[in-house]
Amino acid sequence: MTDQRPPALAITGLVRRYGTFTAVDALSLTVRAGEIVGFLGANGAGKTTTLRCACGLLQPDAGRVVVAGHDLASAPRAARAALGFVPDRPFVHERLTHREHLEFIAALYDVPAARARERGEALLAQLALTEVADQRLEQASLGMRQKLAVAMAVLHEPALLMLDEPLVGLDPPAARTLKDLLRAHAAAGGGVLVSTHLLEVAERVCDRVVILRRGRVVADGTLTELRGERTGASLEEVFMQHQSPPGATGA
Amino acid sequence: MNLRGVLRTELRLAASQLGSRSGAAGLLIGAMLAAFLVWTFLQSFATLADASVPEAIAVRVFAWVLQLALLGMLVLDLQLAVTRLVAAPELDLLRRAPLAPHQLLGIELVRTLPQSSGMLLTFALPAWIGLTAAYPGMLARSALLPPVLALLWVIALGSGITIALALLRIVPAARLREALGLLATLVVTLSWLAGSFLLPRVDRERGLDAVFAGALPTLPTPPLWSPAQWAAEALTGTGRAWVWLALAAAAAALLAWAAAHRWLDAVQSRAASGPFRAGRLRRFARARTWTTAFLRRDAALLARDWTLAVDIATAGVLWALLPLVLSPVLELPAGALARSMLVLLATGLGYEVAARALPLERHLIAWAALSPVGVRGWVLRRAVGVAALSLPIMLLAGSAIAVSIAPAPEALAHAALLGVGAWALATGIGLATGAIAGDRDWIHPRAMLGLGGRLAASLVAVLQAGGWSAVGWALESPGLGPELAAALAGLAGGALGLALAIRSVQRHDLA
């Protein structure tokens, strides 16, 4: 069956430099609608830089980002409305409450009032934040902030959801909830791109993984595809294999 | 503790900050300020020498300068140091490290060194240069200056910290943040009052030079028991003064150490935990438009940081009243007085409200790039928020001025037009300042801009106030045409500032 929907995310030829250092180098990747893609790579590989370029927080030096058919550069408003982003450190205000954050975000994304209320309360409940919903963020723990960041990113039901190491600081039930949330998001037709260092999570949740090394994609495919002839290899073994320069280990 | 390592890291950090663009701007403005002060003191002491004022009295003048610098340091810089001590972002980390309270105190004091020593250095050094230039006999004693200043610094900071910690200990935990905010307002009010007390006493007929030469010889010595007097005596070579100075410094350091040992941990943990308020259960409510969402959020933020609102209101009143204080000196007619008050208020609001609007967003500003609102939409709505707060203040002040000073209708119209122009320009410039120099991690409500940004913003505010006053005097003629043009120019300048703010936010790394 061929998919008629545009991909949730299509990045082509993305380049981003910091000074003379090239953090992301001619990177292309696609996240199809209804697909969960794991974004892997060693520290400093360029995952955060890629995600920030893909959501408009950073200006790329070259390349094109298209979110659900909307070009981020030429149709920024439509592209931004179609994406949700969970940063590695939440963008929140200490003096506002959890609920006020969601109310503000609902207005920013033009979520209809009734839908915003229903979905906002449901997300607070699902993420076990109802009890603290009217407490200010200055009193929130690391995990609570992270959970609020997730709620803020999915409130408007974006076609593309991007998450930068969202599992950091989450307790086991919250991690479980997040994984369920990602699966539900994909099942409803949304695309997900999630960066993580937790390989067994990637193995269990993701339909496909993209491995990054020094700003370049070195592997892209389903786990079966990446294993190739080495059937039965774990994602960890596949990952380690892609961390050394080609030929160096003779793997 | 590895104090040497901490010092080295701090020095490297300071160097890299000075190397940055805003740091360089701050350095440039600082250098200009220093040059101005050196020039002022050179002139002042030369006037004294020309009038054959004896050296002993010149030293007495120097002692008064030290005295004022110490006072300024106590009220202006100390609260920054204390805020840092109880609420700095890195405290969480430091508090978990195996450090004794007094070691933590040491680290944080080293961090605030550039700020807390500024007042003493900017006044004492130029004054010393002025003194030794006019009285070359003193030049040989320059080597004594650094130890004297160091001892003075220890005395002021040590006693100030002891007092502050003792005060913060008895303030209820839930009110700690508010207490710090109120302290800031109080300090500004006090320095304003001091300024307004001194200004009218400048005799206009005789000029500043003559006042200096005439009044200074009859200047009393600072109180015998004040550190500034000991410092001046120590510089002129009295041995006993050195003993007093050293003893006072040791006592102040000991007191601060003891206060830190006993109270710092408790005060810090109370500041860290913040007020705990049981959640008031609310229904989920979504604003209809982006603008109302921003306004509603701003109202919530201001109501929560009500000391910030008090600070803004106080500053607004003080800026507006400044011409009233100056009027005995300048003998302003009613029309000019009303005009100056409105123009100064507008400039002040630009500095107090508009420049804070973007830093107040803290890390929420990232949503400007993430959400469909976009950076332009975001900054425009900040401008609406600023107007919603500062325009009513302008209107209120305008009505009060119209009723109380009662200028002629035409003069009132002049004042209103220039007031509108000044408000628009100050708002645009304020927003741009906040966008360029704002500190998203600010901890002190009076320091939402970086140090360089604050210096630049005050300079720009003074320039605006001076500029509008000059325009007001130049246009004083029948008819409203020129004033209308000036108001339109102000509006255009404001729009330019707004565009600059948008561009600056677009270029910033918002993550």
Ligand SMILES: Nc1ncnc2c1ncn2[C@@H]1O[C@H](COP(=O)(O)OP(=O)(O)OP(=O)(O)O)[C@@H](O)[C@H]1O
């Ligand atoms: N603001 C910056 N200035 C200069 N270099 C930067 C900046 N941000 C990132 N880099 C560099 O770009 C490279 C990629 O960084 P990035 O944060 O994207 O990596 P990452 O894959 O997210 O790593 P991690 O797993 O540690 O989060 C790194 O070498 C980093 O040092």
Ligand SMILES: [Mg+2]
């Ligand atoms: Mg990262």
